[in-house]
Amino acid sequence: MYTYTEFDRQFVHARAAQFRDQLERNLSGELSDDDFRPLRLQNGWYVQRHAPMLRVAVPYGELSAKQLRQLAQIAREFDRGYGHFTTRQNLQYNWIPLPQSADVMDRLAAVDMHGIQTSGNCIRNITSDALAGVAADEIVDPRPYCEILRQWSTLHPEFAFLPRKFKIAVSGAAEDRAAIAWHDIGLQLVKRDAGEIGFKVLVGGGMGRTPVIGSVISEFVPWQQILVYIEAIVRVYNRYGRRDNAYKARIKILVKAEGQKFFDAVAAEFDNILTHDTEGGAHIIPQAEFDRVAACFVRPAGVQPVTVSVAAANDATDQPQAYTRWLERNVHAHQVPGYRAVTLSLKRAGVPPGDATDVQMEQAAELSERFSHAELRVTHDQNLLLPWVRETELRALWQAAKEAGFATPNIGFLTDMINCPGGDFCALANARSIPVAAAITERFDDLDTLYDIGDIDLHISGCINSCGHHHSGHIGILGVDKDGAEWYQVLLGGSDGSTISGAPIPGKVIGPSFAAEEVPDVIEAVIDTYRQERAAGERFIDTVRRIGITSFKTAADAQRHLTARATT
Structure with missing residues (x-):
């Protein structure tokens, strides 16, 4: 760290x-x-x-x-x-x-934390892959670059009052687990054949009222120049982004409207900074500064490759089903032989997704001290992750995590949903999202059923601001206001860009909105349609893409009529 x-x-x-x-x-x-x-x-x-x-x-x-x-x-x-x-x-x-x-x-x-720039029209918290530094498919560890970006952007005097909030995500692995295409700037670390490291840069992604997938503005920017390139992008946005309409002020609107003109303006500004910025010089990252920051992200002392397989370490031939399922869903491959990364699930019946009590936080801290060199990660999916777990200690960790309520083996399943706080807390929300999440979790609170359904990303937002990322869910739910009442749109076929989800794309609405009490029945109708239509081994998102949304829409509408008759 x-x-x-x-x-x-x-x-x-x-x-x-x-x-x-x-x-x-x-x-x-x-x-x-x-x-x-x-x-x-x-x-x-x-x-x-x-x-x-x-x-x-x-x-x-x-x-x-x-x-x-x-x-x-x-x-x-x-x-x-x-x-x-x-x-x-x-x-x-x-x-x-x-x-x-x-x-x-x-x-x-007192513990080196703050809330600086987690809100306001500025460059927000830099996000990345929760498996950064340990992922088996990692190309380059993104954390040193994220930290340099954090320091550069914090209280940057030129970018303190942008037209709107600005979000940057960084990925250093073959699989995009940071949803970079959905951000104002998305950065993908790449390594050329000669070993040269740089960034593929996407710009203009975002959700909200107008979901847009980021466009590639550069295939390769040398890592030493990445601050300059981002500065060029944000300067152009700061200069030309709209300030008269909050809904049209995000950079995605500017990129979509100007197209190549925006790209040309960034190229010109980039060149101008590199060649003419004599006042303090361009922000080229010095090798010495990179080395200083990167030295903080070495493996913890004592982490050494171990030639022990998961099966041998855990004697998998004689284990309870709950443990083997946990190994399958919550335990992840690691770049260091003999180690695994482990997700502590914050998703279970009766608890809003992403919530943790003070006692649970302390329990998670204790688990990290016992099993992961006192280090944790917060995941994009609103769970916690232990990045440095020895395979020989997985059984002991599972037992301790189970006692603390962190061992639900549902990672990647329907109940491992993303969910914003919604109308129960947020003044911007049109509808509550927590009760809807709770009703769906209760409806599908059976592991055998979840295993039969397989991988599904369910994302719920309480309003069009999309804090629950409903656009990128295989199933998305959006709270809307209809004459002062809470209603919900259902979307299908979205993707955040991960391997399971495929290329990033916004989901499609499957018809008129539904009342809150109808949503669990509608989701069940959608799932039943998938189970009837799927080919052997086919995941939900693949079935949706193969057959389209018509059959799902028909099933949802039929369920609406059944629910209406049952309540009259």
């Missing part, structure tokens, strides 16, 4: 002290709410439907046991005893009183 320098620590503590001064002046009436709003937003503080919400940055998803214990303590002392892990690899609190917010910022700074 990245180790904060004395400068880094002084920086976050100074930021916390600055926020305390701003808060005190606001509470005393010296600083108006309108003037305070952009200041609190760039420190991660929203005012939501019922109470303030804090979004804590977890850069590229990497978290220490010490940090997670502090997050648990904050949840216990300042919130209502839990937090919510998001698709942006952050943690959100929903009930912290604003007068106590400065105390929380001090607690975060």
